[in-house]
Each structure stands twice: as structure tokens, then as C-alpha cells.
Amino acid sequence: MPIYAYKCGSCGHAKDVLQKISDPLLTVCPACGEEAFSKQVTAAGFQLKGSGWYATDFRGGATPSAPAADTAASSSTKADPAAKDSGASAPAAAPAPAASTTPTP
Numbered sequence: 856m857p858i859y860a861y862k863c864g865s866c867g868h869a870k871d872v873l874q875k876i877s878d879p880l881l882t883v884c885p886a887c888g889e890e891a892f893s894k895q896v897t898a899a900g901f902q903l904k905g906s907g908w909y910a911t912d913f914r915g916g917a918t919p920s921a922p923a924a925d926t927a928a929s930s931s932t933k934a935d936p937a938a939k940d941s942g943a944s945a946p947a948a949a950p951a952p953a954a955s956t957t958p959t960p
Contacts, residue, residue, distance in 0.1 A: 863884035864891035868887065868892075881894075
């Protein structure tokens with residue numbers, strides 16, 4: 856259940872109230888009894904930190920896709936130092952044999 860902040864427009868009394876979303880708004884101030892108790896607009900109670908999906912997928916600015924491709928290429932040469940020293944490239948992987956599909960009578 857969310858916590859809502861209320862403040863009286865008459866006496867200035869403020870109170871945080873734990874309510875269901877479907878509960879009716881409070882209008883009567885518990886301190887002075889006036890009908891001036893209203894819900895306030897407050898900031899969200901959580902903050903997104905770290906390098907999770909929010910930081911990588913939804914944050915504005917430049918996308919890191921171009922540098923990621925450069926680092927992937929450089930990391931592949933670092934992974935196989937023998938290929939780098941000999942100057943020869945690694946042999947291409949042979950394609951897998953195709954499965955035979957013979958019709959059944």
C-alpha cells in the first residue's frame with residue numbers, strides 16, 4: 856500500500872497516511888477538524904541505481920553500441936594470442952551436415 860502525504864490548508868498540520876489506492880481521499884483535518892485536508896504531490900520513494908536495464912536501455916544520450924563492437928573485436932584478438940603471433944587466421948568452422956529428410960511412404 857502506498858503512503859500519501861496530506862496537509863491542512865487551514866492550520867498547516869501535515870501527516871503521512873498509509874492507504875489503499877481505492878480508499879477515498881481524506882478531507883477532514885485530524886488536528887483542527889476543518890474540511891481543508893488535501894493530498895500533496897511528493898517524490899517517488901525509490902531511486903534506480905547501478906548499471907541495470909534502466910541505465911543501459913532507457914537512459915538518454917549516446918548509445919554504447921559502437922564502442923561495444925570495437926571492444927568485442929579487440930577482445931577476440933586478445934583471446935587467441937597464438938593466432939596473433941603467427942599472423943595466420945583461425946580456420947573457419949566446417950558447416951554441420953544437413954539432416955536427411957526422406958519422405959515416408
